Amino acid sequence: SGENNVDFLDSGCAMRKTVTRQNSKLGGESSKSDFIIWEIEVPKELVGRLIGRQGRFMSFLRQASGAKIYVSTLPYFHDSQVCHIEGSPHQVEKVLSLIGKKFKELSLTNIYALPPPAPLTLHSLLMTAWLFLPDGVTVEVVVANQVDAGHMFLQQHTHPTFHVLRSLDQQMYACYSQPEIPTLPTPVEVGIICAAPGLDGAWFRAQVISYFEETNEVELRYVDYGGYEKVKIDTLRQIRSDFLSLPFQGAEVLLDNVVPLPDEDRFSSEADAAVSEMTRGAVLVAQVTNYDSATGLPLIQLWNLMGDEVVSINRTLVERGFAQWLDY
Template identity: 70%
Template sequence: MTSWLLLPSGVTVEVIVVNIVSAGHVFVQQHTHPTYHALRSLDQQMSLCYSQPGTPALPSPAEVGVICAAPAGEGAWWRAQVITFYKESNEVEIRYVDYGGYDRVKIDSLRQIRSDFVTLPFQGAEVLLDNIAPLPGEDRFSSEATTALEELTRGVALLAQVSNYDNNTGLPLVHLWNMVGDEVVSVNRTLAERGLGVWVDSF
């Protein structure tokens, strides 16, 4: 099983946000990590390989946890992990392991992955934002909060630090900061200050 490139605990690292599930749940890549530059050539090799007819399909029923190749539009193929198999519709929920995000697709769109395509550590780290919760009475963040987070993080390098781990999911809880000139702006706090979430102190 290939390793995930996880965020180191208690150290500040540079990241870019590559996928936003919700305002409190994102995927980041460590674009300064030595393995990161290999992702582009992997993407090119996978695109070439899976654009050929006859690459072996993923067997059904899909095994949960298995890594496969999934079409990602415009000729791209991304590495993905099977999260759930829906027998009645022959669909699977997948998580993209490098670029983040979840998708539900027909199993026959997925392909077996070549062993040399899984040597690079998975580049997409799934994280939750620490100290920020949906507004009182809401069980999820609003689409406005998600849009605000997109605007705060789009196309910029951020600093991230793991502060804790979520009890339910085991995912890292992180703080994100944006360098604006000489100023360090907390993305987590900005969401609370704009009234898009509530600040929750850690104990």
């Protein structure tokens, strides 16, 4: 059939059903409840035409198909952007058909469904493995980890893939509680994804950011729950390829327009505490408004919906004297 199903087979919780070949028939016997995500890479020079003047072509695609569709800017791809489509197979097929008619030269291959690496190979993953915040669209988020007042990791808890994270956590717990799972080969390759131990037997997906050969340590970035940590290499384990199917849920972001006070090179502990107090346990709304030129990370505006009141985290931090506002 040309289909490539990426499912957690024995968990009773199929992550997603996606089709990798553009000539596969999307319709057929699929049930109406089937939900798929399809992402196509769009060269920068075509993005304007795809969105249309004042977003008209995007609006037309949404109305004609009923699918959710937006263009996301990935800071890691300088020469292209990603068109994200989600809906039933019929809705997605309709969108692809309309895009294909207008853009004969555009590949409609689903980059979201590219198969993960073969078992226990340790290639650096495509950055599309991350679940990025969509560009210029407000989304509900929660703070998973706060590095400092202006630097945090967000999770999109309303995204259709988010509920699978609990299932993945349970499967990793079961897998890595077994003895004799292979450790990482050394020297460790910077950029690889591995399994890292947490509290109470939990295991988390993490990316190696730096390798310190003299101390036999690495610095990790936790890709689902956020944060950085330096750990001994022998505590880490190779990751099973099926544990790489779920997009990484932790979106690393910086607050836009907010910088430390004059003559300070970092935010104060009071600033960190203020942001933590405003965001802890709260449902927030975030919007990507820019990208940081030094790191490529998204710059965001962040709001807390306190009752009927909408409170800007960015502006409140400045108004309370913990940061300064910087306009570009």
